[in-house]
Amino acid sequence: MNKNIQRLAEVAGQDERRIIGLMSGTSMDGLDVALCRIKGGGNKTQVALTHFDTIPYTDEVKAEIRKVFAKKEIDFQQLCLLNPWIGQLHGQMVLDCLKRWNLTAADVDLIASHGQTVFHAPKLQHQLAKFSNATLQVGDGDHVAVTTGIITLSDFRQKHIAKGGEGAPLAVYGDYFIFSKEGENRLMLNLGGIANFTYLPANLSASEVFTTDTGPGNTLIDVFARRFFDQPYDVDGAIAARGKVNLELLHILKKDPFFSAPVPKTTGPELFSIDYIRLAQQRSRTTSLTAEDLMATLTRFSAETIAEAVLKVLKPGEIYHVYMSGGGMHNPVLTGSIRELLPNCHFSTSDELGISGDAKEAVLFAVLANEAMVGGTTSFGDRQGVPTVSMGKISFPD
Structure with a gap:
């Protein structure tokens, strides 16, 4: 042999x-x-x-x-x-x-x-x-x-x-094997460049488990942090916190067919790119938006599309525990918005389950x-x- x-x-x-x-x-x-x-x-x-x-x-x-x-x-x-x-x-x-x-x-x-x-x-x-x-x-x-x-x-x-x-x-495979818990509905939310989550049902049924991308996590925030502020990412969400969300641009950003497609689904920076933002700004007539307002809007864009994807799988009357991981969990503006949009979920990080979120x-x-x-x-x-x-x-x- x-x-x-x-x-x-x-x-x-x-x-x-x-x-x-x-x-x-x-x-x-x-x-x-x-x-x-x-x-x-x-x-x-x-x-x-x-x-x-x-x-x-x-x-x-x-x-x-x-x-x-x-x-x-x-x-x-x-x-x-x-x-x-x-x-x-x-x-x-x-x-x-x-x-x-x-x-x-x-x-x-x-x-x-x-x-x-x-x-x-x-x-x-x-x-x-x-x-x-x-x-x-x-x-x-x-x-x-x-x-x-x-x-x-x-x-x-x-x-x-x-x-x-x-x-x-x-992530669905590893999440199921090491994080499932009988009696607790869990969502393992990864806030990476592209955000995704895995649904782990309380009944431990492997046939019900799934994972899906939700759209941008940090990818667009990072791109424009580099472009306008010469920073690799928005540290502690400080730039977004100085800006104001532009609702017209946010509305256009959320129009892509990806967001209405059924789960599970996947995407990447090939779609959610600088060109995607430029086109959305042209359509919404927001090309003169300040860099801070753009960062605030992009952060809210990630938060809302994440929350809306999660809401599609929540069942009335059920309790869900969301465990965050990935670089975006360190951005309090992003995570604060997600918590606000999902008030009936219990939030923590995967650190509490024994595995560092990073x-x-x-x-x-x-x-x-x-x-x-x-x-x-x-x-x-x-x-x-x-x-x-x-x-x-x-x-x-x-």
Whole structure:
């Protein structure tokens, strides 16, 4: 037997697996690195987050990614070069974390690498009859594995699409396995670049669980924070707090067909871009809006579309607990508006469930890798957006 196959079988047979989850989202802040100790699989999964760090992307890295990010027309050579470059970069970031944590590659069984999304094209968005849903992440798994010397699972989203999903969001699987609680309806709300939530019913029925994007989370706020204030994001919502929401612009922003489409659904910065805002400003005759008022309006836009998506799934008379995660949970203007719009929900963060809200997405990919090793028996039914599927392509270090 090939020694790599033998090692993989040994990992699957262990009582506990040490898995590093890697996540870099559409906000492109950097790489989240979460080392987890995971026991069991399926609804018996037990996760302990032992180490976590976020390694910021340098301005150079961000600039290279933005050359192809969410653009229909690109330099194809740039895309080709990014795939191994990001893989090697992420691998080195893992090694740097292990050194800071006084650990070695031998202390880790697997890496679960999401990669860096550069384009997301669900059929709802591209509208091309002969093509299916599509998505593309760079950061090749072979390069992560060779750089670190650790078996790596990557490219999770392709199997989801192959089985009829849209490739995102994938949080539903990990959320269900580690956060479901009998007797409590939960919504795991991720306030990333694109916002999404997972519905976890109190009856623990896997056939009722689903996850959906709601639209922009931080992506537009971040774009205009960089554009007008030379800041990577609106720290503590301070810029939005100085502005006033423009109702005419807000009304036009919410007109896109995405918001009326049934759940589950997915989207990305390919739709919610600078051009989307420019067109909305032209239609609403708000091109002279101050930068502060624009930031206030964009923040309210995210809050209202998130809240309206949530309201569609709430059942009268039921109590719901919302657990927030992602960078947007640190923006009090955004979260305050969401709380205001959902007065009958109980709010907290995933930290209260034992997983840091900043680390949650990286942890979820570690759980997906664990499920590929020892799970795969939980049936989510045969529903759009939640196929019953095992995800992750395996790369060996030698």
